[in-house]
Amino acid sequence: MRVTVDSGACVGAGLCVLTAPEVFDQDPEDGIATAIDEDVPPELVPLAREARAVCPVEAIGLTDD
Numbered sequence: 001m002r003v004t005v006d007s008g009a010c011v012g013a014g015l016c017v018l019t020a021p022e023v024f025d026q027d028p029e030d031g032i033a034t035a036i037d038e039d040v041p042p043e044l045v046p047l048a049r050e051a052r053a054v055c056p057v058e059a060i061g062l063t064d065d
Contacts, residue, residue: 001040002063003048005033009059019054020047033059 003023005016012031016024023044024033040048040062052060 001042001045001048002038002065003035003040004038004061004063005035006059006061007032007034009057011057011059013056015054015056016051016060019051020044023048024051039065 005024010032012026012033014026014031014033016033017026023036023040025036026033048060048062052058052062
């Protein structure tokens with residue numbers, strides 16, 4: 001599975017980082033989230049899906065490889 005973060009939509013709430021710190025990171029200056037690696041290992045897919053669900057602005061995209 002691949003993960004993307006729409007940096008233009010991200011408001012820096014940080015819920016993705018709190019939910020899946022193995023998948024997401026947050027810029028310390030502006031708070032915008034980024035994917036640590038676009039390719040999500042199978043064992044982290046449930047966390048990535050949960051992070052997408054809690055994102056208040058739906059800035060996280062997940063696609064199957």
